[in-house]
Amino acid sequence: MSEIEEHERRLAFETLCSLLRHDVRNKVASARMAAHWLKKKGTAAGLNSEARFDQFHTLLESELVGIDALLTERLPNTGQASIVARGKMSSIVERALSGLSRPAGIDLDVDAADDVVMAIVDDAACALRALLRNAYDASPKGGRVSVRAFVEGDDAVFEVADQGPGVSTHIRERAEHGFTSTKGQAGLGLALVARVARALQGQLVISADPPTRIALRFPR
Amino acid sequence: MDDDAGALAGLEALLEEEFNVATADTIAAARAILLKRQFEVVVCDYHLPGGTGLEVLRFARERWPKVIGMVWTGRADLAGARAQAESFRVIPKSEAPDLLLGAVRQAVTLALLRTSMEGLRK
Numbered sequence: 001m002s003e004i005e006e007h008e009r010r011l012a013f014e015t016l017c018s019l020l021r022h023d024v025r026n027k028v029a030s031a032r033m034a035a036h037w038l039k040k041k042g043t044a045a046g047l048n049s050e051a052r053f054d055q056f057h058t059l060l061e062s063e064l065v066g067i068d069a070l071l072t073e074r075l076p077n078t079g080q081a082s083i084v085a086r087g088k089m090s091s092i093v094e095r096a097l098s099g100l101s102r103p104a105g106i107d108l109d110v111d112a113a114d115d116v117v118m119a120i121v122d123d124a125a126c127a128l129r130a131l132l133r134n135a136y137d138a139s140p141k142g143g144r145v146s147v148r149a150f151v152e153g154d155d156a157v158f159e160v161a162d163q164g165p166g167v168s169t170h171i172r173e174r175a176e177h178g179f180t181s182t183k184g185q186a187g188l189g190l191a192l193v194a195r196v197a198r199a200l201q202g203q204l205v206i207s208a209d210p211p212t213r214i215a216l217r218f219p220r
Numbered sequence: 221m222d223d224d225a226g227a228l229a230g231l232e233a234l235l236e237e238e239f240n241v242a243t244a245d246t247i248a249a250a251r252a253i254l255l256k257r258q259f260e261v262v263v264c265d266y267h268l269p270g271g272t273g274l275e276v277l278r279f280a281r282e283r284w285p286k287v288i289g290m291v292w293t294g295r296a297d298l299a300g301a302r303a304q305a306e307s308f309r310v311i312p313k314s315e316a317p318d319l320l321l322g323a324v325r326q327a328v329t330l331a332l333l334r335t336s337m338e339g340l341r342k
Contacts, residue, residue: 018297022267025294026224029313033230036317040237068314198300 002099008126015192021071028064035060084200087121089113089149089156095121096128097147105141112149117156117220120199124158127196127216130189131160138164138212151220155202159215166210190214221250221276222265222292227313231263231292234317235324250276258284260331261324263311266293266301277308286334288327292320 001009039057047053090112102108128147135145143163150157193216194204202218221244222228228243235241242257244250247268254262254276262280264273277289289308295301302310309327311320 022294025313026227029294030224030226030230033227033234033317037230037233072314 004095004098004122004125004129007122008129011123011126011196012188012192015188015195017075018195019188019191021075024071025068028067032061032064035064084118084120086116087119087124089115089117089151089158092117092119092121092124092158093128093147093149095125096132100129100132102145103136103139105143106136106139107144109144109146112147113151115151115156115220117151117218119156119218120196123196123199124216127193128158128160130192131158131214131216134189134214135160135162135164135212138162140164152217154219155217156220157215157217159213161211161213164210164212166212167206167214169208221245221247221263221268221273223268224265227265230317231320234321235263238321239324239328247271247276251279254280254283259287261288261290261327263290263292263320263324266291266295274304274306274308278306286331288331290323290327 035057042048042053042057093110093112097110132145132147139145139162145160145162148157148159148161150159190204190206193214197204197216197218200218202216205215205217207213222231223245225245228245232241232243239261242253242259244253247270250264259280262277264276266273268276273291273293277291280287280289291301291305291308291310292313293301293310294313298310298312309323311323
């Protein structure tokens with residue numbers, strides 16, 4: 001496995017852990033709120049004279065707190081501290097493309113500026129790889145995928161466009177939450193890109209209409 | 221506001237016995253409510269479909285400059301959440317409900333005090 005593929009796997013795993021932590025924590029928070037309300041109402045109704053009432057409320061609360069602690073302790077952020085470094089946009093694109101096989105019958109256009117930007121270079125390359133994979137998957141036979149890396153104002157922009165059917169509003173809105181994909185099945189790609197974008201104080205930008213254009217944009 | 225129905229119901233149940241509460245599960249719904257009504261405190265989840273809670277809190281503050289905004293988040297990287305939360309207070313969802321309730325009480329008290337002070341000045 002190449003270095004970039006290994007990095008991509010690690011990033012995907014971290015993204016998955018982060019999404020799980022977030023989603024499970026939301027559910028635990030809801031359950032704790034509900035338990036809190038039930039305790040209050042139950043006490044007001046005199047249910048606390050029942051020995052099991054307090055016992056079970058305490059059990060419920062401690063188990064929920066335990067789930068939260070498990071998330072933190074057993075599902076740690078496994079990543080090493082990411083280093084923001086200077087890198088050429090064209091080198092990031094080159095790194096993203098290395099070892100990524102292009103499906104037969106799909107053309108690829110690459111136009112990458114040589115501007116130097118501040119980025120977590122390998123993370124940015126992995127995000128671009130994820131966008132490219134999505135574009136390849138969405139492209140019809142004979143389609144064309146284009147990668148552009150350019151500077152716009154104070155931002156560095158890495159944009160991937162394809163001639164696929166476009167990205168639905170639902171997927172655009174849920175992209176950062178993960179487990180949605182442009183292929184209509186569970187996916188991590190866009191969540192991974194969004195995670196990288198956040199780490200760079202930037203954003204994931206998805207066009208509303210076909211042709212599909214998805215960009216990683218961050219201050220350079 | 222929160223896009224998670226369970227969290228929103230829990231939040232409403234926690235706060236409605238002490239405060240007048242309005243809830244929203246989308247950014248658009250929150251904006252619509254904020255256009256019509258003034259609030260002392262706005263509590264908002266961070267990750268929302270199509271944006272973040274910060275957008276709602278900024279909108280609330282533009283509309284009602286004295287509003288106190290809070291980000292209620294399940295994000296694991298609290299340091300990151302705090303760094304991005306501008307001047308809004310960050311309350312982790314992993315904390316006990318009483319912590320959120322206490323923070324809202326504190327904020328409402330502060331808002332009422334501010335209003336009283338302004339009344340005295342007039």
